[in-house]
Amino acid sequence: MTKRRNIRKERGSIITFATILALTLVVLGSAFLFFVLFMGGQKETKNAVDAGILNAGKQALDKISVPLPAGPASTFADITTDRAANYLIGDGQINLRRVNRMWGKAMLMAINIQAMQAEGTAGSGQGNVSNAFSEAQQTSDALAKELMKQERLHQFFQDVAGQNSVRMLGNGAQIKVKAGSNWETSLLDRGCESNIVLNGGPPLFNLPPGYVLPNNYYTQCTRPNPPADAAKLYFLKGYTPLLVNDKTFWQVPFKFDDKPHLVARSTFDANTMKNQPLNWNFAVPNAFSGEGEAVKNGPTEKAMSWMLTNPREPFQLAMPHSFVKIHVDENKSHWFFYPGGPPPLPDTEFGIAQTYGYTTETQSSSMPGGGLLCTTVSAMSVLLGTDVVGRSLDGIIFGLPEGNTTAVENYLTNRCNEMISVTGHSVGVNQVHQALSNPVTIGALIAGVRDFYLYSPDGMSLKCNPAPLAIAESPWLATMISNNPDGSEKLVIDEASMPAPIFFVPTVVPAPFCSPKLALGWGLWKKDVAWQPGTGYNGCLGQIRVKRWTNVHALGVCSFP
Numbered sequence: 001m002t003k004r005r006n007i008r009k010e011r012g013s014i015i016t017f018a019t020i021l022a023l024t025l026v027v028l029g030s031a032f033l034f035f036v037l038f039m040g041g042q043k044e045t046k047n048a049v050d051a052g053i054l055n056a057g058k059q060a061l062d063k064i065s066v067p068l069p070a071g072p073a074s075t076f077a078d079i080t081t082d083r084a085a086n087y088l089i090g091d092g093q094i095n096l097r098r099v100n101r102m103w104g105k106a107m108l109m110a111i112n113i114q115a116m117q118a119e120g121t122a123g124s125g126q127g128n129v130s131n132a133f134s135e136a137q138q139t140s141d142a143l144a145k146e147l148m149k150q151e152r153l154h155q156f157f158q159d160v161a162g163q164n165s166v167r168m169l170g171n172g173a174q175i176k177v178k179a180g181s182n183w184e185t186s187l188l189d190r191g192c193e194s195n196i197v198l199n200g201g202p203p204l205f206n207l208p209p210g211y212v213l214p215n216n217y218y219t220q221c222t223r224p225n226p227p228a229d230a231a232k233l234y235f236l237k238g239y240t241p242l243l244v245n246d247k248t249f250w251q252v253p254f255k256f257d258d259k260p261h262l263v264a265r266s267t268f269d270a271n272t273m274k275n276q277p278l279n280w281n282f283a284v285p286n287a288f289s290g291e292g293e294a295v296k297n298g299p300t301e302k303a304m305s306w307m308l309t310n311p312r313e314p315f316q317l318a319m320p321h322s323f324v325k326i327h328v329d330e331n332k333s334h335w336f337f338y339p340g341g342p343p344p345l346p347d348t349e350f351g352i353a354q355t356y357g358y359t360t361e362t363q364s365s366s367m368p369g370g371g372l373l374c375t376t377v378s379a380m381s382v383l384l385g386t387d388v389v390g391r392s393l394d395g396i397i398f399g400l401p402e403g404n405t406t407a408v409e410n411y412l413t414n415r416c417n418e419m420i421s422v423t424g425h426s427v428g429v430n431q432v433h434q435a436l437s438n439p440v441t442i443g444a445l446i447a448g449v450r451d452f453y454l455y456s457p458d459g460m461s462l463k464c465n466p467a468p469l470a471i472a473e474s475p476w477l478a479t480m481i482s483n484n485p486d487g488s489e490k491l492v493i494d495e496a497s498m499p500a501p502i503f504f505v506p507t508v509v510p511a512p513f514c515s516p517k518l519a520l521g522w523g524l525w526k527k528d529v530a531w532q533p534g535t536g537y538n539g540c541l542g543q544i545r546v547k548r549w550t551n552v553h554a555l556g557v558c559s560f561p
C-alpha cells in the first residue's frame with residue numbers, strides 16, 4: 001500500500017516537473033521567438049532606412065535644383081546639361097551634379113581676366129567676371145539651402161524605404177520618415193578630387209599664357225586603388241578655397257567613379273559644418289543623414305543612416321558654348337614715290353590707299369612731281385593680291401610675312417582648349433592650324449566674307465567657318481555670335497615685312513629740258529596681327545584681327561641733258 005502510494009507520488013512529481021518544464025520551454029521559446037522577431041525587425045528597419053537614405057542621396061544629385069538667376073541668358077546656361085558634349089542646350093537648372101561645372105566656369109573666367117590684367121588687356125572684363133562670380137555664388141547658396149531642407153529628401157527616402165518589408169514586426173508594419181534633427185548634411189572627403197577635370201597636364205593645363213595654377217589647387221584621384229581611367233587625370237580639389245583674381249571659388253568633392261555609399265556616423269558627424277567649420281558660408285553638402293521608423297499601430301522601431309553621394313560623372317573645366325572670332329581687314333595698297341631723289345632720300349606716300357581682294361588684280365597710281373626732275377611718275381598696272389590669293393584663313397594669319405606667330409598660336413591654342421568640354425580631350429597647335437585651313441575659308445574670302453568663327457561642335461574637335469555654316473552646325477552660336485570680346489586689343493605681330501615679288505618699270509614724264517635716267521618699281525608685303533582677349537562671359541573668348549597691305553614703291557629720276 002505504501003509502495004503504491006510512493007509510486008503515485010513519484011508519478012505526480014514527474015508530471016508536475018514535466019508540466020513546469022514544458023511551460024518553461026514554451027515561455028523560453030516564446031521569448032526566443034519574440035527576440036528573433038525583435039532582432040529581425042530591427043534589422044529589417046535598419047536595412048529599409050539604409051536603402052531609403054541611399055536613394056535620397058542619389059536623387060538629390062538631380063532632382064533638387066535651383067534656376068539660374070539670369071535664366072536662359074545666363075553665362076552658365078551652357079553647363080546646365082548632364083552630358084559633356086557641348087552641342088546640347090541646357091535647361092537653366094543647377095543641381096548637385098552640375099554645381100562644380102558652374103563654379104569651374106566662373107573660375108576659368110577669373111583665370112582669364114587675371115592673365116589679361118597681367119598683359120594690360122583687361123578692358124571691361126573685370127566687371128563681367130565679378131558679375132559671373134556673383135551669379136555663381138548666389139546660385140550655389142540657393143542650392144545649398146535647398147539641399148539642407150530635410151523635407152526635400154523625405155519623399156525620395158519614402159519611395160524606397162516604404163517598399164522594404166518589415167514583416168517581422170507584424171502585418172501592416174511599414175517604414176515612415178521620422179522627421180527631426182537627425183536629418184542633417186555633412187561635408188566629407190575634404191581636399192579630395194571634385195568631378196572637374198583639368199585640361200591637359202601640370203603645370204600649365206592649357207590655361208592662358210603666363211598663368212600657372214597653384215599646385216595645391218588640384219590633385220589626382222585620391223581613392224586607394226585608383227581606376228585605370230583616372231591615371232592621367234588631374235582634378236580641382238573639393239572643399240578647398242581656390243583663390244583667383246581676389247575671389248574664392250569652391251568645389252564639392254566627388255571621388256572619381258566612387259559609388260554612393262553608407263558611411264559611419266562618427267565620420268559623418270566629424271565633418272558637419274558645426275563640428276568642423278568651413279570658410280564657405282553656404283557650403284554645398286555631399287553627405288546626408290536620415291531617420292525612419294517602423295509604424296504599425298504606432299511607432300515600434302526606428303533607425304538612422306548616413307551616406308555619401310556621388311554623381312560618378314566627371315566634366316572638364318570648360319566653357320562649352322564659346323568661340324573665337326577671326327576678322328580680316330580689307331587689304332590695302334599704299335603708293336610711295338621719291339620726289340627728292342632715290343634712297344636714302346625719304347619716300348612720300350601719295351594718293352588714297354586702294355583696296356584689293358583675294359584674287360589678283362592690277363592697280364595704278366601717279367604722282368605729279370613724283371620723281372627728281374620729273375613731271376609725273378606713274379606706277380601702271382601693278383599686279384596685287386599675290387600675298388593672299390588661294391590662301392586659307394590659316395595662311396592669311398600665319399603665312400608670309402610671318403612675324404611672332406608663336407605668340408598668336410599660344411593665345412589661340414589656349415582659348416580653343418577652353419571650348420573643349422569632353423573629359424580627357426585637348427587640342428594642340430596642329431589642330432588649330434587644321435581648323436583654320438578649312439578650304440571653305442578660301443572661297444569665303446574671295447566672296448567677300450571677312451568674319452570667321454572658331455568653335456567646337458562636339459566638345460572634342462575644332463571647326464572654323466563663316467557665320468551661316470557655323471550656326472547651322474552649332475545652333476547655340478546664333479544667340480551670341482555678334483558678341484565681341486570684353487578685353488582690349490594689342491598688336492602681337494607689328495608690321496611684319498618682306499620683299500614682294502612685284503617688279504615693274506614706272507612711267508616717267510620728265511620735266512622740261514630733262515630726260516629719264518632711272519625708272520624702277522618694287523613692292524613690300526606687310527602684316528599686322530592683333531589679339532583682343534575675352535573672358536568668355538558673353539561666349540566670346542577673343543578675336544584675332546589680321547591686317548595685310550602692300551607698299552608699292554615707284555622711283556623715277558630725270559636729269560638735264
